[in-house]
Amino acid sequence: MKENALVLIVILICSILFFSGCSDSIDKSDLENKIVPKQGVWGIYKLDLENEETSLIYSSSYELEGLNVDKSNKYFVFCQKIDGNDNEHREICSLNLDGSGFRRLTNNSYWDLYPVWSPDGTKIAFLSFRDDNLDIYCMDADGSNQELVFDSGFHDADIDWENGKIAFTSNSSICLINENGTSLVQITYPPKQGQWGSANLPFGDYDPRISPDGKEIIFSRLEDDESVHGNYNFFKISINGTGKTRLTNTGYSQGLTSWSYSGERIVFVVSAINDVGKYDIYMMDSDGKNYRNVTPDYFPDDFLCRSVIFSNDDSVLFFIGQWWE
Template sequence: MKYLFFFVLVSIIFVSGCTQTQTSQWEIQGRTDHRDGIFIMDLDGSNIRQIHGSDLHLSEAVPSPDGKMIAFTEQEGRTLDDIHNSEIAVVNIDGTGYRKLTGNDWVDVQPRWSADGREIMFLSTGGKQAGTDIYVMDLEGNILRQLTDTVGISEGDLDWKCGKVVHTRYHSIWMMDDDGSNQIEITDPPGRGTDVGVQFPLGDYDPNFSPDCSKVAFERLTGTGKTVGQTSLGDYDLYVYDISSGTETDISQNGDGDLLPEWSPNNKILFVHLTDNRDDLYDIFVINPDGSGRRKVTGDDPLNFVEAGCAWLGDSVLFTGEFFE
């Protein structure tokens, strides 16, 4: 659930006076005066359109399989404590039909669509004092089933494809069938759980299936990385795990933070980049699964705007973003 980390870290960076050298010529079609928004752009970073705007904190926007709807997380308040005011909502791709699917005092985050677009998997505390579990609901918000029931820990970082689910538990990647059976741990990161002064302990996070579900992309936190002021950004490398062979490959290895991988139908991986260079900070990049072809997708964005998560919508890029004062 890196969106919480994003908000806190962005606030620190802006306070620290980190500056951007370029002059922005950004234009957003349909831009409203809201602080947060859900946007679409072409893969070359052009033709940016706003789908939905809100003064709530928006994150984790994902399109339905037919591309007609978007599910996302919205949160009242902008501190870590306000995660208990987070809900799942949907909106049509043309910006109409907004509605909440959840409405309670629980943590409800990170929606993922079923292959037929009739169900949404998500993380929720479900009334527990601590820890999130994996649930599935219909498009009216009715809970259909609970897949995990952990005690004192949190499931996290979902993806759901091919009848399988990958997620984070104990700072490593786990996989199971989408009825909750056959739960197995597929990665064993060195030093997992070790606190190195970054927002998260050492470990593996944010798994995402390849289109044929034969591989899983994820990020591994391996160290403190670069710093802005007194804040360590974290050294997150992108990895690709081959399910059949059990091998994993580091495809970034750059000392910066590469986060939130999203695998496209045309076999490319989007991710969000963290670095001490403001011109590239929180920009969206694309890379091939073998580590080649790395390039920035967003750029020339204004100083007070950050992208905080991305997904594929056909050949276009869907992302959430936030304007700071």
């Protein structure tokens, strides 16, 4: 009996090792079969978080930036250079989620960028350089009725729209207004605000994103200038400006966060670590835990990820991809 039991144990162990080896082989083969589709230099991509499959939704030979998706998950809005590479050729465009129905929403000689959907999907806020500074404008979803919403007197940037509030960066700090442009409140007061060092931006706070429940804002703070790209960390603060909490202490060049719709996770791009360019997709829990690189291993080194956002069921990431040349 003991000998028979020993034989069975040996067979069982061999079976486990065999099938484990088969599993590893399948995983490696599956990884080798995955590719990042490529057409133009720029594209809007979809990454399935479960199987890591990547698909190309829209391709362009001109620069894309500032990707945003409406809450119904039907339409993208983004900035694209059209008919030229100067800043004045940046226009706001929209697109169906399947890549069809391209629509150019602005058509002028101004610098238009950084569009975001209103919570109900009927309007789009964006930045436009029409006078002395970048200011916050708003238009209907079809591009009509463009109007100035707010001019702080500084370059306004990094806008986000949630629960009747628009968060933005002004004078290197995080500010908040009502969606009609009233009731300006400065939310953060960063150390060395607006002072220039060796980085490509002055010290301060940038890229505010309001949580889905409208109660908190996550933002990035330029804390050091050892790297020309800037050394940033993420913080979280309540919508009324109290209870600031540090989420990271990496000092990477990181920013442009996006909340998951559940409010449990944050996705963002690390563009550089020290002076080494990356443009990888990272993720962390909303409390800063489980900070990790989620870029699939099969992504080539010359493929840069930008403007990453969640789908409304949190199963997919949409992002802008650039093939570095």
